[in-house]
Amino acid sequence: MDEASSRIAEVTQASTAGFFAQCYELFDLPPLGSLIKCRDGENEILAVTCNASTSSLEPGRRPIARGKTELTEEDVFRSNPQLKQLLKSEFEGVVLGHSFNNEYYHYLPPRPVKLHSFVYLCTTDEIAEFSRSLEFLSLLTSARTDIPSEELVAACIRFISACHADPSTFTAAAGKKLAQIFVDDYPKLRTILLRLKL
Amino acid sequence: MTLDLNKVAGSIASMASELAMQSSKRVDALNAAIGKFENPGDITLLKQRLAQAKTSWLLAEISGSLNQRFEPLELPPDYLVIATDGSQIDIDRHHPARCCLINIGSIYLQYGQNPASMLESEPTLFSSPEELILKPDGGNPGREISIEGPLLGIKRTVEEFRYLSQLARKLSAGLPALALVDGSLILWGLMSKDLPDFVVDSLLDKGVLKYISEIEKLNSQNQLALASYISFPRSTDVINSLRMTVCPHQVPDCDKFCTGIASGERPCDIMAGVVDRELFWACLKNNQRSDVFISQSKISKTRYGCNQIYFFYIKTGNEIARVEIPEWVACQPELLHITHSLILDQCHKGQGYPIALSEAHEMAVVSGADRQNFFYLVDEYFAQCKLSTLTSAKSASKKNRWI
Numbered sequence: 001m002d003e004a005s006s007r008i009a010e011v012t013q014a015s016t017a018g019f020f021a022q023c024y025e026l027f028d029l030p031p032l033g034s035l036i037k038c039r040d041g042e043n044e045i046l047a048v049t050c051n052a053s054t055s056s057l058e059p060g061r062r063p064i065a066r067g068k069t070e071l072t073e074e075d076v077f078r079s080n081p082q083l084k085q086l087l088k089s090e091f092e093g094v095v096l097g098h099s100f101n102n103e104y105y106h107y108l109p110p111r112p113v114k115l116h117s118f119v120y121l122c123t124t125d126e127i128a129e130f131s132r133s134l135e136f137l138s139l140l141t142s143a144r145t146d147i148p149s150e151e152l153v154a155a156c157i158r159f160i161s162a163c164h165a166d167p168s169t170f171t172a173a174a175g176k177k178l179a180q181i182f183v184d185d186y187p188k189l190r191t192i193l194l195r196l197k198l
Numbered sequence: 199m200t201l202d203l204n205k206v207a208g209s210i211a212s213m214a215s216e217l218a219m220q221s222s223k224r225v226d227a228l229n230a231a232i233g234k235f236e237n238p239g240d241i242t243l244l245k246q247r248l249a250q251a252k253t254s255w256l257l258a259e260i261s262g263s264l265n266q267r268f269e270p271l272e273l274p275p276d277y278l279v280i281a282t283d284g285s286q287i288d289i290d291r292h293h294p295a296r297c298c299l300i301n302i303g304s305i306y307l308q309y310g311q312n313p314a315s316m317l318e319s320e321p322t323l324f325s326s327p328e329e330l331i332l333k334p335d336g337g338n339p340g341r342e343i344s345i346e347g348p349l350l351g352i353k354r355t356v357e358e359f360r361y362l363s364q365l366a367r368k369l370s371a372g373l374p375a376l377a378l379v380d381g382s383l384i385l386w387g388l389m390s391k392d393l394p395d396f397v398v399d400s401l402l403d404k405g406v407l408k409y410i411s412e413i414e415k416l417n418s419q420n421q422l423a424l425a426s427y428i429s430f431p432r433s434t435d436v437i438n439s440l441r442m443t444v445c446p447h448q449v450p451d452c453d454k455f456c457t458g459i460a461s462g463e464r465p466c467d468i469m470a471g472v473v474d475r476e477l478f479w480a481c482l483k484n485n486q487r488s489d490v491f492i493s494q495s496k497i498s499k500t501r502y503g504c505n506q507i508y509f510f511y512i513k514t515g516n517e518i519a520r521v522e523i524p525e526w527v528a529c530q531p532e533l534l535h536i537t538h539s540l541i542l543d544q545c546h547k548g549q550g551y552p553i554a555l556s557e558a559h560e561m562a563v564v565s566g567a568d569r570q571n572f573f574y575l576v577d578e579y580f581a582q583c584k585l586s587t588l589t590s591a592k593s594a595s596k597k598n599r600w601i
Contacts, residue, residue: 061560064549081313082305082557187297 002069009119012090014112018047018143021119027054032147033155035122035130035191036093037166043100044120045109047093048129054089063087075124093150094143096136100120106135127163131170131195141181150188151179154195161197171196184186224471231469231477234440245477251450257442258435259492261508261528267486270539276310279540280365280374281554284354285564289330289346293591295576297325298346300354301563302361305554306368309543319561320361334396343397345545352387356405362424363409366416375422376540377413380471383426383507383522384495392438402501410505414526424524424532427552429543431520435509436491437475441466474511475518482513487521487538490528493554512541516550 008028009021023029029052030036036045056063066083067076077083086167098109122130130136140153157174161167175193182189238244241264246258247474287299299321324330324345332349334340345353362377369375378553385406388398413424444466447455456464478488488511493499508528512519521541527533544552564572577587589597 029563058560078313079309080553081307081309082317082553083313083316085315 006121007118008121011113011115011117014115016059016112018092018094019113020090021094026084026087026089029089029091030121033152033159035127037122038117038118038119039156043098045095045098047095049091049093050147050152052091054087057086057088096139100117106133124163127160131160134174137177150191156193157196206420212588221577225474227469228476231437231472232480234443235477235481237544238264238443244443247437251442253450254452255438257494258436258439259494261492263334263488266489267482270485270542271527271535273539273543274374276373278373279307279544279554280359281305281378281558282358282362283380283558283562284358285562286350286354287564287569288350292590293573294588297323298350299323300357301562301564302357303558304361304365305558306365307554317561332397332400352385353403356401359406359559363412366413374536376536377424378552378554379426381426382428384498389497407505410524420530422530423537426522428520428557429551431475432519433520434473436467437472437477441469462556463473478511478518484513484515485542487512514545
């Protein structure tokens with residue numbers, strides 16, 4: 001994947017712990033739990049995706065059903081070419097760490113990403129390298145998002161494990177780390193573990 | 199205190215019952231109009247009477263057969279619709295900055311195998327005397343006219359047509375296309391006798407008509423139609439023409455024969471109060487259009503030349519709309535078909551109102567908050583340049599409400 005095709009979105013709202021980004025292409029949303037990055041000079045801020053949505057660009061204008069007389073869903077857009085200009089796909093990035101001088105750190109960066117920063121999909125190598133240490137699970141499990149955190153944690157571990165040569169070993173190690181984190185919250189731990197391919 | 203609706207509710211109730219009492223009369227008038235529309239008698243004779251009539255109302259000149267209906271043709275596989283709409287911030291006489299703003303929304307929609315769209319808005323600030331004042335050409339003597347209020351509205355219409363002709367130049371050749379604007383093609387606001395001729399010349403001849411002619415020149419293959427769309431029209435041109443069928447006089451002349459006769463008592467008042475849209479709602483089926491009529495508006499007849507305005511009514515399913523077209527569209531059957539079919543399709547796609555116009559409006563609209571932010575920005579730049587930002591005491595009093 002070249003740099004141009006991995007650039008999928010742009011930051012539209014940013015804070016230390018996370019950001020919101022709008023996709024360049026409608027519906028071109030990264031999967032839940034995938035890893036993305038923004039650049040800050042030579043360094044990078046890594047985040048996990050969640051809370052993806054597609055909605056009207058203008059808060060006061062609600063999309064209405066248009067397909068009653070159309071044969072396919074594609075035909076709805078074919079008959080209404082303006083729709084792609086009036087809708088937006090966006091998602092939230094929860095920061096899991098950052099890089100500095102070519103080293104990954106699994107805690108919050110000193111500054112938030114800049115507004116209008118480009119958002120890139122992380123490569124398999126970057127994901128494998130970043131997740132060599134499981135310390136990122138600390139930020140991941142404490143993330144406050146609109147979706148249940150168990151769903152985000154499980155989706156992220158599933159996504160990252162696929163980037164490792166031995167996904168089962170990675171998942172088992174992540175499961176052990178989660179057991180330490182949720183030592184006093186067994187129901188939550190169980191919910192996550194049930195969502196992992198152990 | 200604010201508006202006390204309790205105090206006016208009684209008057210509203212009286213208004214509603216008054217209208218309800220008149221409704222049976224209106225049904226009779228509408229039936230009379232429908233009767234004459236379906237059986238107008240000798241059309242050639244009626245056309246002659248219309249040409250000779252001297253009425254105080256605007257008549258519709260019959261270009262075809264009066265009551266023929268037309269079904270839409272099938273949509274072409276690929277086609278384009280372009281549209282513009284505008285909004286303005288008028289000069290605020292209480293503000294130190296003498297300036298105004300026109301915001302134009304432009305829409306390009308391509309349908310068919312390669313659907314595409316473009317939605318843009320373009321604001322323009324007018325602040326120099328050359329932009330804000332109209333004066334006679336070549337230093338000729340004459341009073342200067344400031345472009346504000348209703349004249350700014352007409353200037354906005356000129357800008358809508360300027361952007362529409364720019365969009366038309368970008369159209370892919372070979373595809374049927376419709377250029378659409380909202381409202382009337384007839385600049386009624388320029389009919390005031392108080393306006394000097396150079397104002398009409400500047401806004402009409404060198405403005406709207408120039409751009410309409412530019413669009414016509416792009417229509418080399420009879421593929422590009424131009425039309426304006428009037429939703430819920432109040433016009434009575436066709437009804438007025440039908441009134442002539444019941445006038446007992448050889449040559450209808452309102453001033454000569456009916457001066458002194460109370461309104462409602464004249465022979466032609468059997469159709470009084472009916473508007474064209476009520477007639478065509480009853481006489482057209484869904485998707486049909488009426489025959490084409492020629493507007494007898496003085497400004498259209500005397501100033502529009504080959505762009506003289508014709509019109510027809512169309513039943514979109516949701517309402518009767520009036521569609522105005524220049525002569526070069528009305529006289530080309532291909533362009534008439536394009537106008538009819540594409541307007542219907544636009545209305546179906548736009549929940550009853552042409553989607554291109556709806557989106558053009560959305561792009562152009564200037565809200566109250568936008569207006570406020572605009573003047574805040576002006577104030578900010580004035581302050582940076584150490585210019586006075588003093589407003590009138592009246593304006594300050596409205597902004598800072600106190601007890």
